[in-house]
Amino acid sequence: VITRPSIDYLAILPEMIVLGSALALLVVSALTPSRLSWRAGTAVTVLAGVASFVVTFFQWNRVASDGPSTTIAHAVALDGFSVVAVGVISVGVVLAGLVAHDWMDRERVAGVEYHVLALSAATGAMVMAQANDLIVVFLGLEILSIGLYVLVAFDRQRATSQEAALKYFLLGGLASAIFVYGAALIYGGTGSTSLTTIASFLGSSVLLNPGIVLAGTGLLLVGFAFKIAAVPFHLWSPDVYEGAPTPVTGYMAAIVKVGAFAALLRVLASALGTQLAAWRPIVGLLAVLSMFVGAGLAIVQRNVKRMLAYSSINQAGFMLLGLWAGTAQGVAGTLYYVMTYTPVIIASFAVVTLVGGPGDEGHSLERYRGLARRQPWLGGAFALLLLVQSGAPFTTGFFAKFSVVAAAIGAGGTVLAILAMVAAALAAFFYLRVAISLYGEGDEDAAHVPVPPATGAVIAFACVTAVLFGVWVGPLANLAQHATLLFLP
Amino acid sequence: MHSYWWINALLAVPMVAVLVVFALRKVPGAAHVTGVVAAAVETALALIVSFSYPASTLPATGEPVTFAHRVVIAPSFGLAYDVGVDGISIFLVLLTAIVVLLALLGARERRAESAFVAWLMVLTTATIGAFVSRDLLEFFLFFELTLIPSYFLIARWGGPERARAALKFFIYTLLGSGFLLVGAIYLAVVHQDNFGGPLSFAYDALANSGASHSALVWVFVAFAVAFGVKSPIWPLHTWSPIAYAEAPPAGSMVLTALLAKLGTYGLLRFAVLMLPAALSSVQPYLLTLAVIGIIYGSAVAAVSKDLKRLVAYSSLAQIGFIVLGSVSGNQIATSGAVLLMFNHGVVTAGFFLLIGFIERRRGTATIESLTGLQRPAPILAAAFTVVMLTSIGLPGLSSFISEFLILIGTFAAHQWFAVVAAIGTVLAALYLLWAYQRVFHGRAEGADASTEDLSTAERWVIVPIIALVVVLGVFPRPLLSRIDPTVHHDVTTTQVTNPTPGGAAP
Numbered sequence: 001v002i003t004r005p006s007i008d009y010l011a012i013l014p015e016m017i018v019l020g021s022a023l024a025l026l027v028v029s030a031l032t033p034s035r036l037s038w039r040a041g042t043a044v045t046v047l048a049g050v051a052s053f054v055v056t057f058f059q060w061n062r063v064a065s066d067g068p069s070t071t072i073a074h075a076v077a078l079d080g081f082s083v084v085a086v087g088v089i090s091v092g093v094v095l096a097g098l099v100a101h102d103w104m105d106r107e108r109v110a111g112v113e114y115h116v117l118a119l120s121a122a123t124g125a126m127v128m129a130q131a132n133d134l135i136v137v138f139l140g141l142e143i144l145s146i147g148l149y150v151l152v153a154f155d156r157q158r159a160t161s162q163e164a165a166l167k168y169f170l171l172g173g174l175a176s177a178i179f180v181y182g183a184a185l186i187y188g189g190t191g192s193t194s195l196t197t198i199a200s201f202l203g204s205s206v207l208l209n210p211g212i213v214l215a216g217t218g219l220l221l222v223g224f225a226f227k228i229a230a231v232p233f234h235l236w237s238p239d240v241y242e243g244a245p246t247p248v249t250g251y252m253a254a255i256v257k258v259g260a261f262a263a264l265l266r267v268l269a270s271a272l273g274t275q276l277a278a279w280r281p282i283v284g285l286l287a288v289l290s291m292f293v294g295a296g297l298a299i300v301q302r303n304v305k306r307m308l309a310y311s312s313i314n315q316a317g318f319m320l321l322g323l324w325a326g327t328a329q330g331v332a333g334t335l336y337y338v339m340t341y342t343p344v345i346i347a348s349f350a351v352v353t354l355v356g357g358p359g360d361e362g363h364s365l366e367r368y369r370g371l372a373r374r375q376p377w378l379g380g381a382f383a384l385l386l387l388v389q390s391g392a393p394f395t396t397g398f399f400a401k402f403s404v405v406a407a408a409i410g411a412g413g414t415v416l417a418i419l420a421m422v423a424a425a426l427a428a429f430f431y432l433r434v435a436i437s438l439y440g441e442g443d444e445d446a447a448h449v450p451v452p453p454a455t456g457a458v459i460a461f462a463c464v465t466a467v468l469f470g471v472w473v474g475p476l477a478n479l480a481q482h483a484t485l486l487f488l489p
Numbered sequence: 490m491h492s493y494w495w496i497n498a499l500l501a502v503p504m505v506a507v508l509v510v511f512a513l514r515k516v517p518g519a520a521h522v523t524g525v526v527a528a529a530v531e532t533a534l535a536l537i538v539s540f541s542y543p544a545s546t547l548p549a550t551g552e553p554v555t556f557a558h559r560v561v562i563a564p565s566f567g568l569a570y571d572v573g574v575d576g577i578s579i580f581l582v583l584l585t586a587i588v589v590l591l592a593l594l595g596a597r598e599r600r601a602e603s604a605f606v607a608w609l610m611v612l613t614t615a616t617i618g619a620f621v622s623r624d625l626l627e628f629f630l631f632f633e634l635t636l637i638p639s640y641f642l643i644a645r646w647g648g649p650e651r652a653r654a655a656l657k658f659f660i661y662t663l664l665g666s667g668f669l670l671v672g673a674i675y676l677a678v679v680h681q682d683n684f685g686g687p688l689s690f691a692y693d694a695l696a697n698s699g700a701s702h703s704a705l706v707w708v709f710v711a712f713a714v715a716f717g718v719k720s721p722i723w724p725l726h727t728w729s730p731i732a733y734a735e736a737p738p739a740g741s742m743v744l745t746a747l748l749a750k751l752g753t754y755g756l757l758r759f760a761v762l763m764l765p766a767a768l769s770s771v772q773p774y775l776l777t778l779a780v781i782g783i784i785y786g787s788a789v790a791a792v793s794k795d796l797k798r799l800v801a802y803s804s805l806a807q808i809g810f811i812v813l814g815s816v817s818g819n820q821i822a823t824s825g826a827v828l829l830m831f832n833h834g835v836v837t838a839g840f841f842l843l844i845g846f847i848e849r850r851r852g853t854a855t856i857e858s859l860t861g862l863q864r865p866a867p868i869l870a871a872a873f874t875v876v877m878l879t880s881i882g883l884p885g886l887s888s889f890i891s892e893f894l895i896l897i898g899t900f901a902a903h904q905w906f907a908v909v910a911a912i913g914t915v916l917a918a919l920y921l922l923w924a925y926q927r928v929f930h931g932r933a934e935g936a937d938a939s940t941e942d943l944s945t946a947e948r949w950v951i952v953p954i955i956a957l958v959v960v961l962g963v964f965p966r967p968l969l970s971r972i973d974p975t976v977h978h979d980v981t982t983t984q985v986t987n988p989t990p991g992g993a994a995p
Binding site for chain 1: 563629631645
């Protein structure tokens with residue numbers, strides 16, 4: 001007899017809203033005789049994002065009063081960490097939806113399919129953030145990835161888009177397979193796929209032959225490393241980032257990172273926390289390689305979109321530092337990092353979308369030369385976004401780097417912290433090079449880059465929040481810390 | 490106890506000016522006026538703060554720090570707004586205000602002026618913010634913030650090699666400051682481990698972190714690297730000649746007169762005075778580097794082909810003196826070092842102003858393309874002479890007293906370093922007089938002969954500098970009587986018995 005597990009609907013309400021909107025859009029567009037306008041798609045996306053964001057406030061209240069909990073047979077967690085991560089994904093959905101809206105307008109992409117896919121991918125990311133079971137993590141990973149595979153190929157006019165999608169699909173499929181194999185080994189070693197059970201089993205037993213758990217941990221880590229594009233599992237990302245339609249690239253860079261890092265933190269720091277000594281050196285190596293290879297290869301790029309792809313590899317390296325620490329402070333640091341990085345990276349790719357122009361092809365550094373002279377607002381905003389990513393003081397970018405570096409030092413990783421600072425200086429090199437070329441002597445007759453209102457609002461939002469919360473540091477810092485205190489188990 | 494609102498005002502006025510400049514960016518000339526007004530207000534505020542600081546004795550509290558205020562902003566990051574001034578920082582705040590005012594008046598950039606003024610104002614807040622910070626994380630934030638405006642000032646208004654110069658400057662300093670951040674976090678973490686409580690970067694917490702001696706030495710070295718790049722200390726100076734040479738005149742003024750001081754100030758405040766236990770282990774190396782800097786800077790200055798590079802290398806030598814005094818562990822030498830920070834700032838600001846005037850007329854500052862300027866431009870030559878003689882260390886002009894204090898203080902503690910450093914003062918006379926000879930003496934022909942003398946406006950800009958070097962040359966008391974008590978209070982590791990500080994002023 002299978003008993004139906006009890007379901008706490010508040011816990012899964014964000015997923016229900018977002019996935020429900022996607023399904024509703026799909027059904028309505030199939031039933032209406034004339035194709036539903038993409039405007040409807042945007043409206044639904046924004047509403048769904050806002051609604052699920054609002055729901056996270058209710059979730060937060062619940063967690064604050066009743067403490068963290070699990071539901072659906074302990075497969076889904078509702079804790080401070082998941083609430084914040086889901087909130088960030090919701091914000092990402094809204095911002096990316098607005099950017100995509102203007103892009104679809106410009107490229108004459110009809111239909112609501114884009115939004116349906118984007119919403120379903122967001123559901124996957126949310127599931128990952130709340131997963132308390134390896135199977136659910138995998139489920140989230142697949143929901144997230146399958147939506148993105150199609151989105152990457154969405155630009156049917158450009159062969160590179162198709163190529164990127166195929167590459168992403170093949171390598172992503174491989175990564176998923178590796179992940180599942182890792183999950184199977186962990187199940188074999190511990191007798192469960194539930195993260196809580198794994199943690200308590202490993203905490204209360206001495207493994208005579210830890211090989212199978214270690215191998216499982218390693219394979220899980222490889223699977224995650226593929227998703228977050230950590231070196232040396234990054235080879236797909238520059239091509240995919242470059243080939244995908246630019247709004248999709250921004251979306252991917254943001255929500256995949258939030259979802260994957262949320263799950264990664266939960267799996268490693270919480271379920272496999274007792275195996276810290278085993279996975280820490282690997283995470284440290286991934287972090288250092290990502291920071292240096294990402295920064296080093298970004299420097300030689302002449303294509304801004306590709307450069308941002310390498311830059312995002314570099315940023316992933318920093319996010320891994322918090323995981324390396326493995327402490328509450330480290331988890332809070334990485335959470336703060338993805339939280340502040342999301343709007344910034346979406347807005348950065350929004351600028352790239354605009355400058356890329358019709359056809360989404362013009363991404364060479366030359367096109368950016370003198371942009372801030374011709375269009376002070378757009379160029380200035382991009383310069384600011386780049387400075388934020390480089391970790392400029394009095395912006396959230398600085399405190400993001402600060403929080404993970406401080407966590408690493410707190411966990412005894414002073415050498416790692418020094419390496420991180422060197423990598424940050426290396427990374428500043430290419431951010432600044434682009435920033436100054438924005439103010440350089442450019443082609444004064446270059447075409448004016450139109451800034452549609454929705455995209456403009458997204459860019460303004462990212463710039464304002466990056467500076468506002470870089471000066472008024474308290475709220476977000478405390479949020480990340482409180483979220484982590486309310487962390488399962 | 491004075492109100493910390495004076496400090497808040499010092500930090501806020503330039504930011505208000507940025508907003509005004511931005512609002513009036515379409516009005517021609519408005520930016521310049523706004524900038525000058527803001528810098529003048531800033532100077533007035535700084536004067537009030539400086540001279541309401543009690544002379545000769547410490548404030549009634551016994552602690553040298555006044556105008557103090559601490560409020561924690563983000564407990565989880567240990568971030569606090571923690572300001573206050575003492576005898577060491579107070580005149581650097583004043584210097585900042587004065588140099589920015591003179592830079593705006595004398596080294597105006599008319600191209601994209603509102604952006605220029607805005608960046609300069611951001612730089613003012615950042616620099617003053619760093620000088621008044623009593624919390625290392627806050628200091629670090631302001632310290633890093635100075636990079637962004639300086640970068641844009643060099644990269645947008647600089648000479649032909651500006652992009653490379655600006656990037657080199659930025660990356661070198663950023664690389665150095667990474668060590669500062671790691672060291673600071675390390676100390677804060679150790680303090681938290683030892684004493685519990687939230688993470689804190691407060692000066693007193695970090696000064697008493699309870700870290701082991703060897704750890705403190707490493708932290709000291711990390712800090713010395715960060716500040717050594719900024720100052721710059723030989724051999725970390727390689728970014729500076731090109732940056733000083735390529736920056737616009739206002740940029741060079743700010744870089745040498747103010748940002749270099751952030752390095753030397755940081756070294757004194759957050760390394761030497763905050764980690765005295767570690768000083769003895771690294772002192773011989775730092776003294777050696779300081780002396781090498783003095784001799785090397787002087788030697789390279791002598792063969793420099795360009796006036797800006799000459800002043801850049803001569804600065805390296807002067808910074809050598811400041812470092813020598815700062816790390817000597819001697820009260821007199823430390824007082825001299827603090828005084829020299831101010832005096833050197835005034836002198837290099839004067840140099841770069843005058844070189845800017847020459848460049849404005851001739852489009853070049855290379856020594857060999859200038860000859861006999863004294864006849865067509867006597868006032869320019871006279872002003873240059875005064876500034877140069879100050880830099881040489883002529884008695885009766887401001888730098889003499891500070892160098893003298895450094896040398897006697899260092900001599901008492903580390904005889905041979907003082908002896909070698911003294912050679913540097915002779916070398917300064919050599920390279921500066923030689924350069925003066927080549928540029929101002931001789932027969933002026935062609936463009937040289939028709940070089941215009943200083944305009945009335947330019948004369949008025951240079952007057953404050955001449956007044957400062959002359960007045961402080963004969964009457965340094967207003968400064969020294971405020972510097973000495975703080976130094977006396979803070980320098981606790983002096984091994985040598987000294988005569989009462991302050992008594993050394995001639």
